[in-house]
Amino acid sequence: MNEAQMVLPRIVVRGTRDGLVIVLPERGTTREVAISLAQRVASAQDFFNGADVVLDYGTRVVAADELTILKQVLEQRGISLRTVTATGFESRSMIRSLGYSPLSAMPQPPQSGAPELVQYAPAAPRDELPVRYVRRTFRSGMSLHHPGHLAVVGDVNAGAELTAWGDILVFGALRGVVHAGVLGDTAAIVAALVMTPTQLRIGNVYGRPAEAHPDEVPGAPTMGEGPSIAHLDGGELIIAPWYGGRDVPLPH
Amino acid sequence: MAGQIVTITSGKGGVGKTTTTANIGTALAMQNRNVVLIDADIGLRNLDIVMGLENRIVYDLVDVVEGHCRVRQAMIRDKRFPNLALIPAAQTRDKDAVSPEQMIELTRELAEQHDFVLIDSPAGIEQGFRNAIAGAHRVLVVTTPEVSAVRDADRIIGLVEAAEIPPPQLIVNRFRPEMVRRGDMMDVPDVEEILAIALIGIVPEDQSIITSTNRGEAAVFDLYSPAGRSFKDIARRLQGEDVPFPVFEAPPPPGMMGRLMKALGFARV
Numbered sequence: 001m002n003e004a005q006m007v008l009p010r011i012v013v014r015g016t017r018d019g020l021v022i023v024l025p026e027r028g029t030t031r032e033v034a035i036s037l038a039q040r041v042a043s044a045q046d047f048f049n050g051a052d053v054v055l056d057y058g059t060r061v062v063a064a065d066e067l068t069i070l071k072q073v074l075e076q077r078g079i080s081l082r083t084v085t086a087t088g089f090e091s092r093s094m095i096r097s098l099g100y101s102p103l104s105a106m107p108q109p110p111q112s113g114a115p116e117l118v119q120y121a122p123a124a125p126r127d128e129l130p131v132r133y134v135r136r137t138f139r140s141g142m143s144l145h146h147p148g149h150l151a152v153v154g155d156v157n158a159g160a161e162l163t164a165w166g167d168i169l170v171f172g173a174l175r176g177v178v179h180a181g182v183l184g185d186t187a188a189i190v191a192a193l194v195m196t197p198t199q200l201r202i203g204n205v206y207g208r209p210a211e212a213h214p215d216e217v218p219g220a221p222t223m224g225e226g227p228s229i230a231h232l233d234g235g236e237l238i239i240a241p242w243y244g245g246r247d248v249p250l251p252h
Numbered sequence: 253m254a255g256q257i258v259t260i261t262s263g264k265g266g267v268g269k270t271t272t273t274a275n276i277g278t279a280l281a282m283q284n285r286n287v288v289l290i291d292a293d294i295g296l297r298n299l300d301i302v303m304g305l306e307n308r309i310v311y312d313l314v315d316v317v318e319g320h321c322r323v324r325q326a327m328i329r330d331k332r333f334p335n336l337a338l339i340p341a342a343q344t345r346d347k348d349a350v351s352p353e354q355m356i357e358l359t360r361e362l363a364e365q366h367d368f369v370l371i372d373s374p375a376g377i378e379q380g381f382r383n384a385i386a387g388a389h390r391v392l393v394v395t396t397p398e399v400s401a402v403r404d405a406d407r408i409i410g411l412v413e414a415a416e417i418p419p420p421q422l423i424v425n426r427f428r429p430e431m432v433r434r435g436d437m438m439d440v441p442d443v444e445e446i447l448a449i450a451l452i453g454i455v456p457e458d459q460s461i462i463t464s465t466n467r468g469e470a471a472v473f474d475l476y477s478p479a480g481r482s483f484k485d486i487a488r489r490l491q492g493e494d495v496p497f498p499v500f501e502a503p504p505p506p507g508m509m510g511r512l513m514k515a516l517g518f519a520r521v
Binding site: 142 | 403404406407409410411445446
């Protein structure tokens, strides 16, 4: 059976507050897992390029030779291994004996509840991520996750949640919670005509822009918030007004 | 021609759904329409109290849907208007006692003989709410000009839209112009900007609501009640009339002159 025909065990990749975490399946031979991992990385090579990841064994048995192989798979593709972690006392002891420090807490998922990836988008430079266009207002309680860029014509009301692998554009009033670059892409941006989010998240940075304006009548729309773009600069969330024609220095 | 089935809902509790239902229903009856009110807040019934009809309950909504009585037997005629009736909720049951399908069937049947079927929805977004909007032709969303209520109203509007009912209309209740002037309360345009639905009424904060509720009488009977006047306007707008919205000004200044003017009925509220 050649590689293309094997049903490979599933590798899950999560964007967390600890960065990218690759979660290994409990079952599967070393060979199967190595091939699955290689394919997963190859399908989004640009995304992983230069990343350093945490390898989470979960409930999989930790074996020294397998770890060496998986580490090679990653390093051959320009990915460095930050550390290895697992649940279970014995697994964690084994990891320590191999020279790694398991994470002291389980990697936390992004709070916006972006689901685990079941499938990865194919190799995706920023310009080629799939874009979802939605022409509606998101009312309180509505949510949407998109594995690409998200463009909304309408408002995103407080109590609504949007998450995207890429950028999020709101041609309307952004009052809810959005999470751009939800897998950990710190170069993602959020743009809105009225930038008054309850909370703004890009990559693994969470910001609370509303607390910068304590004088407004609670609940009333904030005056003077024109079109704006939010991005990360050195790990800090910056919201820049858009003055049209003047370039906002965006991350690449 | 079949009548309109209108559900009054809010999401948030305590913003005035029951008061609104009672007052709009009574105003419509005053304007010679045939009206039946349904209290869909099973387990926490209030519409009977506000209408002053609690002592006359023999059968209720659950008795009707379970077939223990005919619809007519559960309809309690209002004390003053023969063209106004109430089907009360059950107090000893809960929201699961009725299904959306049963509500649709009942309201359709009632709409054949009434101009308006008004349904007083419970608070929340669960079964009670779903029952209340099940047969609705149109929905009125009541909110107060305050963050939590508006947030809940937005949620409710989203759920109403998802149920493929035409966009609901907005009633801003317990409005206090003096607080808006001080910048301590959201103004109506602030609420409209967030909720983005058409306004059908602004009802000012009015102490006569409390007194009229305690007496079991709708505020629309009180000619001096500003809230009563607003509810009458809403009833007219429901029938398609284009009634301009009042401009609310702050209460008159305190002092002898102010009190004198108020006592003579010249207060601007």
